[in-house]
Amino acid sequence: MTLTVLTDDQISGLVSNLTKEELQRFMGVLRGALHEYSTATTVPSKENAAATAAPEIHQPERTSINSKATGATTLFMPSSSSVGTGMKVVTLTSPSAEGDEDARPKENIKPTGAITLFSPHGTPLGFLHASTLTAFRTALASLLLISKRDPSSHLKTITVFGTGAQAYWHIRLSLLLLGQHIHQVNILSRSFSPPVSSLLKSFLTCPNREKEGWENTQFSVLTPAHNEYERLLKEQLLESDVIICCTPSTKPLWDGGILTSHEGRQKGRLIVAIGSYKPDMQEIPQEVIQQALKRHHHGVGGKHHWHWHKHAEEGGVVVVDTLDGALKEAGELIRAGCRPEMLVEYVCFFVCHS
Structure with a gap:
């Protein structure tokens, strides 16, 4: 068998020029893969219409090691099914190293690594650079949820x-799929650094803005250096329809009271958080999660009960990729005291909202 090797530049070139229709096909493939993982059943397709047997899916919990030499964390993520085996290895700067002078890396290590694919018999089939692929796939999963919102009224402002x-990929895919409905994109950063300028330039100079329908979308950058940062942060959060958190933070990114106050609860929002991969990491204030999971008076005699995923449009649950992984690794959920019945995996959410 031929061994396929794809560099990061090659993968970036493939996914950077997708059409809206191609993006929607990718979304369908990912939705099917999540269904297959969560239910251990094969979703029939045109290419595999006769598929009925359940694949043997094994996805052990990922493991990690920390390097004293670099202060970085390396994650090992294996997965296997009837069609083959894969191993993803990613190295990135550990947030716990930021306050440790001995473990602090000489430079910030952005997530990088590779995915190795094998046939069911163990023959190597592919070796793919993981940087762009990981960011693209994560944003694609988030887009499955973002696209469920009413674009005419609940997608005007993204923070x-x-x-x-x-x-970048969360913003880029949102604009490609739903750009005509998005009026404002707010970007929040610790400082106005070269990466911020590069990110902003990538959208302001994008040649596809008019073709994709977001030529009138406005972009802003806010950093703590602004003398009215707290006021502007509150305004942007209150105006947001979707809030996306893409940081390796170990403390909440904003004051939870902003969104749990009477003013903050006047509108519903989708909050996407992808940064936490250790129990000590946290992006969303725990009171925001607890507010979303509060009990409500419904049913006979006004008795309390949880809003299960069938009523997700009213809140009441947190949508996660895997229940076990989220409860062991997502610091926000651990701090908020989440239990399994308060969470729902992607596939259950989509089954109830298809």
């Missing part, structure tokens, strides 16, 4: 924390 590849 993004972060300026790296994850932030």
Whole structure:
């Protein structure tokens, strides 16, 4: 068998020029893969219409190691099914190293690594650079949720924390699919650094703005250096329809009271957080999660009960990729005291909203 090797530039070239129709096909493929993972059943397709047997899916919990030499964390993520085996290895700067002079890296290590694919018999089939692919795939999963919102009224303003590849792809795919409905994109960063300028320039100079329908979309950048940062941050959060968090933060990115106050609860928002991969990491204030999971008076006699995923449009649950992984690794959920019944995996959400 031929071994396929794809560099980061090659992968970037492939996904950077997608049409809206191609993006929607990617979304369908990912939705099917999530269904297959969560239910261990094969979703029949045109290419595999006769598929009925359940694949043997094994996805052990990912493991990690920390390097004292670099202060970085390396994650190992294996997965196997009836069609083959894959191993993803990614190295990135550990947030715990930021306050440790001995472990602090000489330079910030952006997420980088590779995915190795094998046939069911163990023959190597592919070796893919993981940087762009990881950011693209994560944003694609988020887009499955973002696209469920009413674009005419609940997608006008998007606020993004972060300026790296994850932030770029979350904004880029949202604009490609729903750009004609998005009026404002707010970007929040710790400082106005070269990556911020590069991120902003990539959208302001994008040649496809008019063709994709977002030529009138406005962009702004806000950093703590602004003398009215707290006021503007509050305004942007209150105006947001979607908030996307793409940082390796170990503390909440904003004061939870902004969105749990009476003023903050006047409108519903989708909050997407992808940064936490350790229990000590946190992007969303725990009170925001607890507010979303509060019990409501419904049913006979006004008894309390949880809003399950069938009523997700009213809130009441947190949508996650995997229940076990989220409860062990997502610091926000751990701090908020989330239990399994308060979470729902992607596939259950989409089954109830298809």
